[in-house]
Amino acid sequence: RIESWKSAALMFKANPVLGVGLGNLEVEMPKFQTQGLREMLGEKYPRVVKILNNDNRRWAGGNNQGASAAAGEYVFFLNSDTVLQEGALDAFVRFMDEHPEAALAGCRLYNLDGTLQRSCRGFPNILNLISESFFLYQIFPGSRTFGRYHMTNFAHDTVREVDMVAGAALMARKKVFAEVGPFDESFHFYGEEVDYCYRAKARGYRTFFFPGAVIVHYGGGSPQPRQSYYENLFDGLRHFLVKHHRGIPLATMIALQWTGVALRVPIYFLQGLLTGNAMLFRKSLYYSKLLF
DSSP states (O other): OEEOSSOHHHHGGGHHHHHSSOSOEEEEEEGGGOTTHHHHHHHHOTTEEEEEESSOOHHHHHHHHHHHHOOSSEEEEEESSEEEOTTHHHHHHHHHHHOTTEEEEEEEEEOTTSOEEOOEEOOOOHHHHHHHHTTHHHHSTTOTTTSTTTTTTOOSOSOEEESEEOTTEEEEEHHHHHHHOSOOTTOOSSSHHHHHHHHHHHTTOEEEEEEEEEEEEOSOOSOOOHHHHHHHHHHHHHHHHHHHOOHHHHHHHHHHHHHHHHHHHHHHHHHHHHHOOHHHHHHHHHHHHHHO
8 A cells, every 4th residue: 555645746656556466555645635636546547446535644544544445465555755666566575475474574775866775673772772872883884783773784685584674665464464453653753663563573473674676765755844854753763662661771762862862963063064064064953953
């Protein structure tokens, strides 16, 4: 299913997935976007099932809505700001068919400029947040210890069991989704897939990264102010930590999260001064607003 909010134009760049041999595809979007769109979908892609909403159900709500209406053995959650490369969907389904141990799976994502977009990572924990907060994953990218959160020590070129995969392109077995339950709609914008993979693992299910399916991910298909992006990332991690941890571990991880934010204000500001890069100044400002 493809969930879309104010990104109908980008969604149609994913034409290949709309036209290939799928049993059912759900496309969910708000009604104000649908002037002429219902007819366009109906004429060009008669097999597409449209789910039209009056408001933004956000990522979790929209995907839950589509999954509940989906038929078939697998549910493929695909962001609207993506373009599947040739053969990606067939390869993805074939991987799931041939690997029954894979309950959830993600694939290789690329940015528009052709660079790799890291699409799997470790779960947030004390060690991983130390690596994140103090930039250790950047200082020691090949380290098995400090690279495990962002998986900077993984070339994304082999099949591998991982903690979690990006929700931009997430394949799930329908029976697994039914057992684990829907995405948690209390997450506002980020963290839903982290939470979902965590819950699946707690039930004994395994998540895999599969490099044989390739997708270009634009990122930011649903518009939001840049400050909101940083706030949503911060809030999504905080929500995950509070939901799944208690006591001293929780307090430690929250302190590490704040430490990481506080460090980024002067570091990005100084880097901006030294390099003249305006984006670094803006990042410093964004993080400072999280503190005050």
